[in-house]
Structures are given as C-alpha cells and as structure tokens.
Amino acid sequence: MEPNIVLGLAKRRGFFYPSFEIYGGMAGMFDYGPLGSLMKQNIENVWRNYYIVKEGCAEICSPVISPEEVFKASGHLAEFTDFSVQCQNCKDAFRADHLVEEFVENADSLSREELAGVLKENNVKCPTCGGELSPPETVNLMFDTQVGPVGGRTGYLRPETAQAMLWRL
Ligand SMILES: [Zn+2]
CATH class of the missing domain: 3.30.40.230 (Herpes Virus-1)
Known part of the structure; x- marks a missing residue:
C-alpha cells in the first residue's frame, strides 16, 4: 500500500494527521485523533507488558529536555548526525x-x-x-533550546527514547 494512501486513510478516520496543518504544518509532526490516541495507548501497553512485566524492569519518567553535559558524555552532540x-x-x-x-x-x-x-x-x-x-x-539532529527565564544553559530534547525510560531491577 502506498504511504500516501495510508496517511490519507489515517487522516480521514481520525487516527493521526499533520500538526498545525491550517498554518502550513511542520514536517514530521502529527497529532493523534481519538482513535489514534487509543491505538497509541495500546501500543504503549504492549511495550510496558514486554519490558516491565516480562523483562523485569521498572518504568521511570524523566524530563524530555536534558542538559548539554548529558549529550556530550553520551557522544550524541558529536555523532548524532x-x-x-x-x-x-x-x-x-x-x-x-x-x-x-x-x-x-x-x-x-x-x-x-x-x-x-x-x-x-x-x-x-x-x-x-x-x-x-x-x-x-x-547536520546534527539534536533539537536545542535555552533553559531558564533568561537562557544561559543549553538543553536538548532526547534524540532517542531509550535513555531515560527503563530501570533494570
Ligand atoms: Zn528542488
């Protein structure tokens, strides 16, 4: 099936659609509609069942923005390109x-x-x-921002999802 057919179907049925579409949209950004939100929750629950229940890990939550020092240490600033x-x-x-x-x-x-x-x-x-x-x-793929009311400390969105989600028991 062509990707555009899948995207068109997902949009018509309210699974997901381009974010900010009436303002021209932004590449790679989507909103989940009512059915898409339920589907996303189901996928997350499958993920949780596998990694938490079967693999014996504990889920943790951390900020989506981390300070620059974290990504210097991980090598992402130099290599995530x-x-x-x-x-x-x-x-x-x-x-x-x-x-x-x-x-x-x-x-x-x-x-x-x-x-x-x-x-x-x-x-x-x-x-x-x-x-x-x-x-x-x-091109470095990291998404940077300044943290704090007057900036001064650079932070980045997590480039991958694996860095702060699991904690092996
Ligand atoms: Zn061109």
Whole structure:
C-alpha cells in the first residue's frame, strides 16, 4: 500500500494527521485523533507488558529536555548526525544517503566525500523540482533550546527514547 494512501486513510478516520496543518504544518509532526490516541495507548501497553512485566524492569519518567553535559558524555552532540543536501532552487533538504541508495550498497556508511562523489557521478538532482543540490553537509539532529527565564544553559530534547525510560531491577 502506498504511504500516501495510508496517511490519507489515517487522516480521514481520525487516527493521526499533520500538526498545525491550517498554518502550513511542520514536517514530521502529527497529532493523534481519538482513535489514534487509543491505538497509541495500546501500543504503549504492549511495550510496558514486554519490558516491565516480562523483562523485569521498572518504568521511570524523566524530563524530555536534558542538559548539554548529558549529550556530550553520551557522544550524541558529536555523532548524532546525518549528511544532508539542499536544493539550490526550492530549498528542500534531503538525507544524502537516501538519494544514493539505488546506486550503492550501505549508503548510510559512506563518508561525506564518498557521498559527494556518488551524487556527482550519478548526476543526482532534487527529487522535488529537479534542481541542483548542494554538496553534502553534516547536520546534527539534536533539537536545542535555552533553559531558564533568561537562557544561559543549553538543553536538548532526547534524540532517542531509550535513555531515560527503563530501570533494570
Ligand atoms: Zn528542488
């Protein structure tokens, strides 16, 4: 089934739909409708049953924002990155490795220079408009913010869900 068919069905039936749609939406952000919220709770309960009941862990809750020191120590600030290219015409951005998957195996393991070479050799253009693409750039995927009423302390949203959810008993 095509992804757009699934997304259209989910939207019509109220499972989930793009957040802030009347203001143009934001890529990757969705709201759960009444049925979607119930489905999400069911999935979370399956997860809880597996990890808490069967695996003997205890669930803990922690803030979704952690201080910069945590992610320096974990290596996420240095390593949680993708190589991205941007269309010079329409300004859409793409993961460079996704654009070369049809030409090479293990595209996600290529260096920036290797990705640039594959993009050039295969004359890869913008999938949206056919425009010229920028060279691959390293993009850190962390979402940062300033913590406190006057800022001064950088924090980040958790980039992965595994860091503060489980506590082995
Ligand atoms: Zn474009």
